Amino acid sequence: MLTISQLAAYVGVTVRAVRHYHQIGLLPEPGRDTSGYRRYGAAAVVSLIRIRILANAGVPLSRIGQLLEADASTFAGAVEEIDRQLGDEIARLEASRKQIAQLAAGDRLALPPEVITYLDRLRDIGVAERVVAGERDGWILMAARWPDRVHEWMPGKIAQLDDPQLVRLYRILSEIFESDTGDDARLVEAADILAGLAEQAYRSGEIDLGEVGKDDLPFDLLDALAVEADPRVERLLDLMRERGWAGLARLERLERLAKPST
Amino acid sequence: MLTISQLAAYVGVTVRAVRHYHQIGLLPEPGRDTSGYRRYGAAAVVSLIRIRILANAGVPLSRIGQLLEADASTFAGAVEEIDRQLGDEIARLEASRKQIAQLAAGDRLALPPEVITYLDRLRDIGVAERVVAGERDGWILMAARWPDRVHEWMPGKIAQLDDPQLVRLYRILSEIFESDTGDDARLVEAADILAGLAEQAYRSGEIDLGEVGKDDLPFDLLDALAVEADPRVERLLDLMRERGWAGLARLERLERLAKPST
DNA sequence: CTTGACCTTGACGCTGCGTCAACCCTCCAT
DNA sequence: ATGGAGGGTTGACGCAGCGTCAAGGTCAAG
Numbered sequence: 001m002l003t004i005s006q007l008a009a010y011v012g013v014t015v016r017a018v019r020h021y022h023q024i025g026l027l028p029e030p031g032r033d034t035s036g037y038r039r040y041g042a043a044a045v046v047s048l049i050r051i052r053i054l055a056n057a058g059v060p061l062s063r064i065g066q067l068l069e070a071d072a073s074t075f076a077g078a079v080e081e082i083d084r085q086l087g088d089e090i091a092r093l094e095a096s097r098k099q100i101a102q103l104a105a106g107d108r109l110a111l112p113p114e115v116i117t118y119l120d121r122l123r124d125i126g127v128a129e130r131v132v133a134g135e136r137d138g139w140i141l142m143a144a145r146w147p148d149r150v151h152e153w154m155p156g157k158i159a160q161l162d163d164p165q166l167v168r169l170y171r172i173l174s175e176i177f178e179s180d181t182g183d184d185a186r187l188v189e190a191a192d193i194l195a196g197l198a199e200q201a202y203r204s205g206e207i208d209l210g211e212v213g214k215d216d217l218p219f220d221l222l223d224a225l226a227v228e229a230d231p232r233v234e235r236l237l238d239l240m241r242e243r244g245w246a247g248l249a250r251l252e253r254l255e256r257l258a259k260p261s262t
Numbered sequence: 263m264l265t266i267s268q269l270a271a272y273v274g275v276t277v278r279a280v281r282h283y284h285q286i287g288l289l290p291e292p293g294r295d296t297s298g299y300r301r302y303g304a305a306a307v308v309s310l311i312r313i314r315i316l317a318n319a320g321v322p323l324s325r326i327g328q329l330l331e332a333d334a335s336t337f338a339g340a341v342e343e344i345d346r347q348l349g350d351e352i353a354r355l356e357a358s359r360k361q362i363a364q365l366a367a368g369d370r371l372a373l374p375p376e377v378i379t380y381l382d383r384l385r386d387i388g389v390a391e392r393v394v395a396g397e398r399d400g401w402i403l404m405a406a407r408w409p410d411r412v413h414e415w416m417p418g419k420i421a422q423l424d425d426p427q428l429v430r431l432y433r434i435l436s437e438i439f440e441s442d443t444g445d446d447a448r449l450v451e452a453a454d455i456l457a458g459l460a461e462q463a464y465r466s467g468e469i470d471l472g473e474v475g476k477d478d479l480p481f482d483l484l485d486a487l488a489v490e491a492d493p494r495v496e497r498l499l500d501l502m503r504e505r506g507w508a509g510l511a512r513l514e515r516l517e518r519l520a521k522p523s524t
Numbered sequence: 525c526t527t528g529a530c531c532t533t534g535a536c537g538c539t540g541c542g543t544c545a546a547c548c549c550t551c552c553a554t
Numbered sequence: 555a556t557g558g559a560g561g562g563t564t565g566a567c568g569c570a571g572c573g574t575c576a577a578g579g580t581c582a583a584g
Contacts, residue, residue, distance in 0.1 A: 003530075003531075004530090004531075005529095005530065005531085010406070010407070010479070010483075011406060012406075014572080014573085015530095015531090016571095016572060016573065016574085017571080017572065019533095019572095020571065020572055024571095035531075035532090035579080035580055035581080036531075036532065036579085036580090037530085037531055037532080037580080037581095038531085038532090041486060041487075041490050042403070042483040042484070042486040042487035042490055043399075043487060043490050043491075045403060045406075045483055045487075046399045046402050046403060046487065049402050049403070049406045050402065053361075053365070053372045054365070055571095056358065056361055057358050057361035057362040057365055057372075058355065058358030058359070058361070058362060059362070060570075060571095061570075061571070062570085076366060079362055079365055079366040080366070082362060083359060083362055083363065083366075086355055086358055086359045086362065087359070089355055090352055090355050090356060090359070093320065093348055093351055093352045093355070094352060096318070096319050096320030096348055097320070097345060097348045097349070097352070099315075099318055099319035099320070100319040100320060100321070100341055100344060100345055100348070101345065103315070103316070103319055103341055104337075104338055104341040104342070104345075110315045110319075137305075137308045140308050140311050140312065141304070141307060141308060141311070144272070144273060144274075144307075144311045145272070217272070221272075221304040221307055222304070224303060224304040225303075225304035225305060225307075225308065228303050228304055228305050229305075265561075265562075266561095266562075267561070267562085276541080276542080277562095278540095278541060278542065278543085279540080279541060281541095281563095281564095282540065282541055286540095297548080297549050297550080297562075297563095298548085298549085298562080298563065299549080299561085299562055299563080300562085300563090317540095322539080322540095323539075323540070323541095324539085
């Protein structure tokens with residue numbers, strides 16, 4: 001008769017595992033000797049080995065009990081199902097691996113490569129890192145809402161960076177948000193340029209976003225994100241409203257001019 | 263400002279997950295409104311998205327916090343390590359899949375194919391299913407102790423089945439253990455044949471097991487297994503001892519004849 | 525008799541949440 | 555004003571498969 005540690009050693013499992021199998025009813029509790037120690041016979045060794053064979057094959061403990069008493073066809077069916085589950089699990093992990101490889105390659109953000117390109121172009125133009133980081137977070141929001149559309153938009157966005165007006169705008173914004181002073185004249189200047197660009201886009205019809213434009217939340221979030229990053233953006237929003245435009249990430253023409261808010 | 267369910271819906275996670283991230287300090291607790299509800303700004307949305315990007319890539323939650331604040335090289339190193347871990351996990355699962363495929367193919371026991379062949383030969387010879395099952399369990403014990411040696415032994419074992427004496431022995435044992443009567447004459451007959459075979463093997467030197475023979479435990483287990491399967495085996499052991507042999511699975515010559523035990 | 529190795533039960537820890545439970549808040553229709 | 559639906563809150567258990575103390579009782583050897 002074997003003690004629990006001898007049993008465990010023969011089969012190559014831990015004592016704790018054996019006791020666990022007792023707890024869940026997978027391996028029957030053996031008789032005890034006078035001092036209360038568990039004593040195992042050879043049949044228990046065989047049972048434990050068969051349990052481990054299935055467990056090593058990835059069968060969940062909760063199913064091993066049934067499998068050990070199943071007839072051949074039930075067994076085959078169960079094995080097939082477990083194989084499918086293992087396959088799914090492997091597929092999930094391999095998908096994870098691809099994801100993480102992209103993380104390592106990209107700007108460590110898993111943004112589409114076009115967006116990375118766009119952000120790098122901004123840096124080239126001389127845009128401040130804080131502003132680039134804001135843009136990056138904005139595109140994270142966009143990519144989360146419309147993962148498949150973002151790469152359609154980026155060529156247009158990159159092309160827009162050839163517009164000298166836009167470049168000037170970004171540079172002024174960089175100056176503002178890099179300094180800690182509240183230089184209102186600069187903000188007014190930015191608002192004027194932005195309003196001009198909006199007017200131009202509006203007339204050329206570019207501003208039509210299709211059904212994307214109907215979902216307000218992402219654009220509200222983008223504006224809120226900018227305000228959270230720097231409260232002076234609130235003032236910029238006011239200035240835009242004075243000029244007949246609501247919002248910032250998505251500019252909308254106001255029907256009647258709003259009074260400047262207090 | 264968003265409620266927790268709006269935040270969760272935007273990012274595509276459950277409310278419970280968001281609260282979990284608060285609990286483990288991965289996502290900072292936001293401010294509360296007058297009624298105690300959590301209220302989230304846009305920055306929280308971005309944080310949550312970034313958390314999910316890493317989590318979907320298989321990064322454990324406990325490491326995501328560090329990763330989000332890591333510089334580029336730290337990040338790259340960590341990503342590499344996580345990729346290795348994912349690779350290990352995938353390898354483990356694929357090993358499991360192979361195992362389970364073998365289970366489905368074999369006698370649903372993961373015994374080496376030679377053993378399956380041997381057991382089938384026993385059935386062909388007319389050995390009772392109970393006895394075959396006993397042999398099977400015995401080989402499970404052997405395969406657990408010497409997984410690499412079993413297939414070396416099987417050709418010899420299979421060849422032995424051509425010996426008419428051995429076939430007769432198996433048939434007598436089948437008769438004995440299929441009936442519920444204690445037919446002692448049959449047991450004596452079996453013991454005589456077995457002793458004869460042992461004598462023959464001993465003289466031809468076949469009985470030398472090398473270093474395998476030095477490990478008593480597996481052979482003790484085999485004998486115990488037989489006794490547990492049918493107590494009449496105890497009588498068989500006695501009969502063998504009377505004939506100068508100890509054990510059953512591995513027969514050893516006794517120096518001086520033991521008195522028959524009571 | 526002591527020491528060290530082994531046995532016992534009981535209980536918490538890990539991962540990433542799912543799922544009650546029991547209760548409070550808000551808004552809308554009646 | 556009220557009631558009900560559909561939010562929100564904390565607290566706690568459950569899941570898989572054991573690892574790892576804790577706080578003892580037991581056994582074999584020196």
